[in-house]
Amino acid sequence: MTLIKSISGIRGTIGGVVGENLTPVDIIQFTAAFLQLIRKRKTDDGKLKVVVGRDARVSGEMVNHLVCGTLMSMGADVFDVGLSTTPTVEIAVPGMNADAGIILTASHNPSQWNALKLLNEKGEFISASEGTELLSIIDNQQFVFYDVESIGTYNKSHGWIDKHIQMVMDLPLVDAEAIRRAGFKVVVDAVNSTGGIAIPALLHALGVETVHELYCNPNGLFPHNPEPLPEHLTELSKLVKKTKSDLGFVVDPDVDRLAIVDENGEMFGEEYTLVAVADYVLSHQKGNTVSNLSSTRALADVTKKHGMEYFAAAVGEVNVVEMMKSKQAIIGGEGNGGVIYPELHYGRDALVGIALFLTQLATSGKTCSGLRKTFPDYHMSKNKINLAPDTNVDMILAEIAADFGHEKVTTIDGVKIDFEDGWVHLRKSNTEPIIRVYAEGKSVVQAKELADKLLDWMKNRE
Secondary structure, three states: EEEEOOOOOEEEOOOOEOOEOOOOOHHHHHHHHHHHHHHHOOHHHHHEEEEEEOOOOHHHHHHHHHHHHHHHOOOOOOEEEEOOOOOHHHHHHHOOOOOOEEEEEOOOOOOEEEEEEOOOOOEEEEOOOHHHHHHHHHOOOOOOOOOOOOOEEEOOOOOOOHHHHHHHOOOOOOOOHHHHHHHHHEEOOOOOHHHHHHHHHHHHHHHEEEEEEEOOOOEEEEOOOOOOHHHHHHHHHHHHHHHOOEEEEEOOOOOOOOEEEEEOOOEHHHHHHHHHHHHHHOOOOEEEEEEEEEOOOHHHHHHHHOOOOOOEEEHHHHHHHHHHHHOEEEEEEEOOOOEEEOOOOOOOOHHHHHHEEEEEHHHOOOHHHHHHHHHHOOOOEEEEEOOOOOOOHHHHHHHHHOOOOOEEEEEEOOOEEEOOOOOOEEEEOOOOOOEEEEEEEEEEOOOOOOOOHHHHHHHHHH
């Protein structure tokens, strides 16, 4: 089964059997349920206004027709921003005073996948409770469609990527003049999605004159696995070295994750995108930081260096955002290269990440690799424990928490055990009988040893 319905949206592979894959029927039902959810929030009888945008994947136009048609059939006025980025749509929703937004993207998943990401009137992902209510509406199948006099309108809205870029440029901590003086040469890998529209335009606006574009044609034909991991970025690394560029940027298909390659073609470290940006922001503003439990400890170290407080949230952007608001964090995000800068908006945004990072690099006088050496060095190990389908995973996690109670244990999302020189985070999968085991230490060997400690615990338990 390759259809995943969750509180954060619906995701699956295109075609196949209804209820098992992402078919037109599933898309229509999910869209209709979302609109009914949004309608319940509206305080007046006026028409709902919904913003829709998509990444460049091949199925996007087909899915867009289904979503927009369904919204109109339920009385909503649709404002289609077309090929866009996830953070751009998040900005467009409040920018147009809309009631909601839908982003058509399967993020880092391969091209056969697509998905619907759901936004409230603030341009932020709907809450867990709203997601649960949405799933209930789908299960009840009580959809009401409008007669011909009451159907909604379809409107195209242009220029939102340009507006997004200008909003980034206007941020006080973005110094385009410093970036221009630095004379950076930059390579961009946009995996043939909408980053190919947004990122080169942003770089030129920031004063970067030499931009080498790699896979920046937004035709949706991904040339490699679109998840920005080292093993997928060999061509980017080679081009950075060949062109003697200062660094390379790579974004995922919907442009909410940012990874960096240094001047030597080496990975800066996806975990360290947020660490670097946070270090720059904290050097100019005082405030707290937030990331999720599976993100590097380096962010906590950098935050402490600036005399501020770090907080860890459950995994998931909506959880990070909620904690950022509650702790008045000025910067936050996730270790997958997701930077959330509330001064712009509460969403992961590769554009603001690039602008702040380049400003930091330009004003530091360091090379990209030199900047990386200024941060604490941690390494991760990612493993999984396969279980029988009938295994009581929650009971196992509770036993682990009890057995390691002499360490610092956090249980808001699975079990995280903080040791003196590293940590291990165990989370159960919602789609298969496994426990994911993430570990971090001050070396690759130490990270593996920490992971092995929990894997050995499982073996001895059996």
